[in-house]
Amino acid sequence: MEPCRQVPVAFTINGRAVSLEVAADETALHVIRDRLLLKGTKEGCGIGECGACTIVVDGKAVNACLMLAAQLQGRNIMTVEGLIEKHELSVLQKAFLEDHAVQCGFCTPGMLMSSCALLKDKPRPDKGDIVDAISGNLCRCTGYQQVVGAIQDAARRLFGEKA
Amino acid sequence: MNMKEIKKIGRNWLRRDAAEKLRGNPVFCADLTLENPLTLKVLRSTHAHARIKRIDVDRASRTQGIARIFTAADIPGKNLAGIINKDHPLLVPDKVRHVGDAIALVAAETETAAERALQAIQVTYEDLPVIRDPEEALKEDAPRIHETGNLLFTRKIKRGEVERAFDDCAVVVEKTYRTSFLEHAYLEPDAGAGYVAADGTLVIYASTQNPHYDHGEVASLLGVAHEKVRIIQAATGGGFGSKLDLNTQGFIGLALYYLGRPVRYVYSREESFLATAKRHPLTITIKTGTDSQGRLMAMRARILCDTGAYGSYGIAVASRAAVHATGPYEVPNVDIEALCVYTNNPFAGAMRGFGAPQAAFAFESQMDLLAGELGISPLEMRRQNALREGSFTGTGQKLTASVGIRDCLNAVKPFYERVMEKWRHDPAPTFKKRGVGLGAMWYGIGNTGLQNPSTAQIEMDPEGSVTLYTGCADIGQGSTTVLSQIAGEMLGLSPGAIRAVVADTKYTTDAGATSASRQTYISGNAVKDAAGKLVEILLTEASNLLKRPKESLIVDSGLIRDKNDPEKTVPVTDIVRRAHEKGLSLKCQGSFDPVTEPLDPETGQGVPYATYAFACHLAQVTVDVLTGEVEVNRIVAAHDVGKAINPAGVIGQIYGGVAMGIGFGLMERYVPGRTVSLNDYDIPTCKDMPDIVPIVVESAEPTGPYGAKGVGEPALIPTAPAVLNAISDALGERIYTLPANLERVLEAAVAAGVFPGSHGVKQPA
Amino acid sequence: MMRPKATYVRPGTLTEAVDLLQDLDDRCKLLAGGTDVATELRSGAIRGRCLVDLSALPELKGIHEAEEELVIGSGVTLSEIASSAGVARGAPALAKAAAVFGSRQIRNMATIGGNICRASPAGDTLPPLYVQDAELELTSSSKTRRVSIRDFIQGPGRIDLKAGEILKCIRLKKAADFTMHRFDKIGNRKALAVSIVNLAGLVALSPDGIIQRIRLAWGSVAPTVVRSSRVEAFLTGKPLRMETLDQAYPLVQDAISPIDDARASAAYRRRVAVGLLFRLTTQQESPDSIMDIA
Known part of the structure; x- marks a missing residue:
């Protein structure tokens, strides 16, 4: 085992197996956007302070800008492109649409990924859970209210009324 | 009809662009795929005020992967931009006026190559005295930042006999209010891309609020006919005023003009912070007087706007701050002067509200101070002075219709009375103080006294x-x-x-x-x-x-x-x-084109806007006297929008405005030279948000489409004044400088004597 | 000019890792969650280093709860700490600190070992570790040693980690015999915030309200976390009341040495350091419900 400049990595992203070589200091965000050309994941700050690059790694929301590409090895990644179900918007995406949770839309993919991870972990979240789950996702347009509403709605539609 | x-009309329609954004489709500039594009980057000044003696790009030009390096000498057309006054070079020819001024543009094969070239460019500066304070800039012997002098613009509004009116006033309050530079912090950093079409047209995709302005400006910078330039607005991830300026568009145009290859320029967040407009910090000294019944009789205000290195929208900000300084109230005698001044700070431009949010902080604080002196409730104080149909404004405009301020105040009234009766006086948790505050506002729709x-x-x-x-x-x-x-x-x-x-x-x-x-x-x-x-x-x-x-x-x-x-x-x-x-x-x-009349340069009399939006917010806050933390518990936000064409959209604007207002009121502050990125500029997170009760008031505007006016900026304006008035109510001590951050709130708590223990009054050694 | 390029290596076991470190010179940079390293790479603070990724080491994972002791692997994430029943029992203040750390996304990656080794004066996990006198287990190819957190952290960003060493785990004596476990953090906003002042406090109260034992640790008020034996000794045996805490004001002021920075002034930090002490007399807050507000 030797330190290398180019690191081979293999992982799955949105159900697809990928193997490629990444630079030692390359971020996961760079690989996703510029190598795999999945442009849904956004760069808003590059330092983990805005959440626009949130992806789901092994079921957990993380900032793709704070993750080294080399750390993708063996992981199961989901980006916003992976939410689509048979070319249709998923229940979560439809809830965002119908509850007016999208304004400029730049934070939206990150918001979706944070809420997707939340709903997998906790199908019947209370408002506090939702607020906590998206408080690492900055939004400058919506004031968050309709986003929280959309996530509550999606949870209801997916898993029924809160027990 | x-x-x-x-x-x-009046039904919630789904946003037309939402689905593709929800899918993550590549709709923003940074997402666009171009054939073999060059990457652009700008070398920016590290000096706040200096002559440029020499720019040496030789070594940088020879570094690997560099297509070309441009300086001011390469600009074929007129190297000055600016929507109101043209004072902003795309690349500075001889002098830098703020840290972040653009000196050279690099077009490179890769990001890394561009960065290497930036490091290899050598600039020889000869420092000039740096002016940070607009008062200093106004002094006669102050070094000139622009050849035209440091005073960019003055807006005066004079009506009635102010001095005599003050003599007759029963109560007069005079205070000075200050606000900070703010960063817009839209989520999408500025970006652009472009290519040259087969017919030779320079096609530029931009994250912009004003494509037709960009179009004219790029054509002028390049000295080409309008038909040679095409601007396409890509999906724009928020703007809030900053994307009204030319940000990447001119650089993209310049590179396309010479190189003919596709190019892209995506600002990092750090560059977006460094190089784009900020909100003007205002210093507002305001004197307001009432008769013994609490009727506003006179107001005098001096407003100083720091526009930093360039004008951008500074003239509009000063003008609007002056026009709006009375608040949504009848004030028969006014003498207002707003000065817009150059300094070597980052340039300040448009930001949601153009000076009206800063002015509202001042006039709404004054309303509470006066109400306090008079012993009348803040709500009654506002109700009895509110504009109505037939009222004259400070500019002498007679309002004839759609004056919904009273409706907004009345909409908030039941909430106000209920919380004043119970919540405000119920025992608060230990070391916490509760407060209730109101913030009202008016906002002229469209440009001030100009055709638009x-x-x-x-x-x-x-x-x-x-x-x-x-x-x-x-x-x-x-x-x-x-x-x-x-x-x-x-x-x-x-x-x-x-x-x-x-x-x-x-x-x-x-x-x-x-x-x-x-x-x-x-x-x-x-x-x-x-x-x-x-x-x-x-x-x-x-x-x-x-x-x-x-x-x-x-x-x-x-x-x-x-x-x-x-x-x-x-x-x-x-x-x-x-x-x-x-x-x-x-x-x-x-x-x-809304019907307006230009404001008289000496008296400011005229019809600045064809119609006005109105609003009132009620804020309930809980202040922690041990730490200065402010919990905003609830905002009740009543907005007269004329007619809500898409109510869900109006409500979304209100929610978003409240969030930005909380940031303005409590936490946001851009410190030139120190604030670098989103780790040192805090905007509200979801956890910082209160419960919000939006109330849509529809006082139809006869000239509006189906009675509609506007809501985008009004949504933000009343929140900070309401929160500040609530903090003052909680502590019994007022804060005159925004943001009312932890430090200022705790200082106020100490000054009010509510910091517990025996050490509350004196600062520890 | 050629800049040295970064390299990367991810050992699979602790033995592999320490063997590797023995061979590498001091140009290597250890990373666990990677959240700090990624920002340092972006800012250019680190370039051309060998990045040694410890995230695959099973030996750094897991929280082990024994009768009297809690052993937390240095590679445990802050999310895992915040949701661990064992930590909630044995180190509730640490659980609270982990729960308010950064954001959900950061907590899912960042590790407690990383937060300790960063040695930021504002590090949120540090004061809870100080009040429980955490011991750190450091291991290298030649030996394993234990050091108290107070000795390990020497200053901002300065730690007693010798070349070739890895922080393996954190050992805490369970704080079950305390009646109050507090962690309070003051930041400019409620999430994604850096602590301007924080305070971890453990108090054992007698049934009549007398402080039998107390441990206090302040963050962000000095180059390293502050524990003051004078303050703790002064308060011991006295009733937990405002009057008592008020008398401790000068002692707290002596113990801390805050600075002015971009986030707050020294004067603010001085006052809030005591403000948070006063807060010990209150119940941990629960926010008003909507019904209460209306």
Whole structure:
């Protein structure tokens, strides 16, 4: 085992197996956007302070800008492109649409990924859970209210009324 | 039109652009795929004020992967931009005026190559004295930042006999209020991309609020004909005023002009912080007097706006701050002067509200101070002074309709009375103080005392499909949806069935800037005008065919029918065919320009705006006297928008405005030279948000489309004043400088004597 | 000019890792969650280093709860700490600190070992570790040693980690015999915030309200976390009341040495350091419900 400049990595992203070589200091965000050309994941700050690059790694929301590409090895990644179900918007995406949770839309993919991870972990979240789950996702347009509403709605539609 | 027939207006329509954003489609500039693009980067000044003695790009040009390095000498046209006054070079020729000024543009094969080249460019500076304080800049012997001097603009508003009125006042309060530089912090950092089309046109995609302004400016910088440049607004991830300036567009144009290869320029967040406009910090000294009953009699204000290195929208900010300084109240005697001054700070430009949010902090604090002196409730103080139909404003404008401030105050009243009765006086948790505050505002829709028209086209094709052409940039606020609703209402079509061609200078005409909360009102009217002309043609033809009077015909869902005889119909497509056969054009041009009168340069008298939005917020806060933490528990936000075309969109604007208002009131502050990125500039997170009760008040504006005015900026303006008044109510001590951050709130708590223990009064050694 | 390029290596076991470190010179940079390293790479603070990724080491994972002791692997994430029943029992203040750390996304990656080794004066996990006198287990190819957190952290960004060493785990004596476990953090906003002042406090109260034992640790008020034996001794045996805490004001002021920075002034930090002490007399807050507000 030797330190290398180019690191081979293999992982799955949105159900697809990928193997490629990444630079030692390359971020996961760079690989996703510029190598795999999945442009849904956004760069808003590059330092983990805005959440626009949130992806789901092994079921957990993380900032793709704070993750080294080399750390993708063996992981199961989901980006916003992976939410689509048979070319249709998923229940979560439809809830965002119908509850007016999208304004400029730049934070939206990150918001979706944070809420997707939340709903997998906790199908019947209370408002506090939702607020906590998206408080690492900055939004400058919506004031968050309709986003929280959309996530509550999606949870209801997916898993029924809160027990 | 009978109100019952209105079906598309006042209903929640889904945002037209939301689905593709939810899918993560590549709609933003940074997402666009270009053939073998060059990457652009700018070398920016590290000195705040200096002559440039020499720029040496030789070594940098020879570094690997560099296509070309540009300096001011390479700019073929006029190297000055600016929407109001042209003082901002794309690349500085001889002198830098703030840290971040653009000196050289690098076009490189890769990001890394561009960065290497930036490091290799050598600039020799000769430092000049740096002016950070606008008061200093005004001194006679102050070094000149621009050759024209440091005072960019003065707006005076004089009405009545202020001195005499103050003599007669029973209560007079005079205070000075200060605000900070703010960063817009839209989520999408500025970005642009471009290529040269086969016919030689420079095609530029931009994250922008004003594509037609960009168009003229790029053509002027390059010295080329307008037809040689095409600006296409890409999806724009928020703007809030900063994307009204030329950010990446000029650099992209310059590189395309010389290199002909596709280029892209995506600002890092750090560059976006360093190089784009900020909100003007204002110093407002304001003296307000009332009679013994609490009627406002006189106001004098001196407003100092620090516009930093360049004008940008500074003149508009100073003008608007002056016009709005009275608040939504009748003040018969006013003497207001607003100065807009250059310094070597980052340049300040438009930011949601153009000086009105800063002014509202001052005038709404004054209202509470006066109410306190007079012993009347803050709500009554506002109610009895609020503008009404027939009132004259400080500029001598007589308001004739849609003056909804009283309706807003009345909407908030039951909430206010309930919380004052119970919540405010119920025991708060230990070491916490509760407070309730009001913030009211008015906001003139559109540019101040200037023409600001919008145009639009509606076209019906032979199949009866409708296309809306608008130059109006939707930056996330939802204007495309609103304009489609208006067109749909006129043409009896679902808004979703209308094809929209938006903000592309090749296919659309100028709709003016997406700023000043003007698009629903002004572009909405332009679209309505265009659609109305199309309807007129269709109904004229149908009237001939159906042998029915035109007045009894309506267009609805692809049919033209007689209101009084539902059997009598003809498909729109039949009419369209007839029209085409007759050679009639079914592409109709609409326009609207609100009626204003320029403000007199000496007295400020005139009609700055055709209509005004009004609002009042109620804030409930809990202040922790141990730490200065402020929990905003609830905001009740009543907004007179004239008519909510898309209520969910209006409410979304209110929620977002409240969030930005909380940031402005409590936490946001951009410190030149110190604030670098989002780790040292805090905007509210979801956890910082209160419960929000939005109340939509509809005091219809006769000249508005279906009565609509605007809401984008008004949403933000009352929150900070309401929160500050609530903090003052909680502590019994007022804060005069924004933001009311932890430190200032705790200082106020100490000054008020509510910090517990025996050490509350004196600062520890 | 050629800049040295970064390299990367991810050992699979602790033995592999320490063997590797023995061979590498001091140009290597250890990373666990990677959240700090990624920002340092972006800012250019680190370039051309060998990035040694410890995230695959099973030996750094897991929280082990024994009778009297809690052993937390240095590679445990802050999310895992915040949701661990064992930590909630044995180190509730640490659980609270982990729960308010950064954001959900950061907590899912960032590790407690990384937060300790960063040695930021504002590090949120540090004061809870100080009040429980955490011991750190450091291991290298030649030996394993234990050091108290107070000795390990020497200053901002300065730690007693010798070349070739890895922080393996954190050992805490369970704080079950305390009646109050507090962690309070003051930041400019409620999430994604850096602590301007924080305070971890453990108090054992007698049934009549007398402080039998107390441990206090302040963050962000000095180059390293502050524990003051004088303050703790002064308060011991006295009733937990405002009057008592008020008397400790000068002692707290002596113990801390805050600075002015971009986030707050020293004067603010001085006052809030005591403000948070006063807060010990209150119940941990629960926010008003909507019903209460209306």
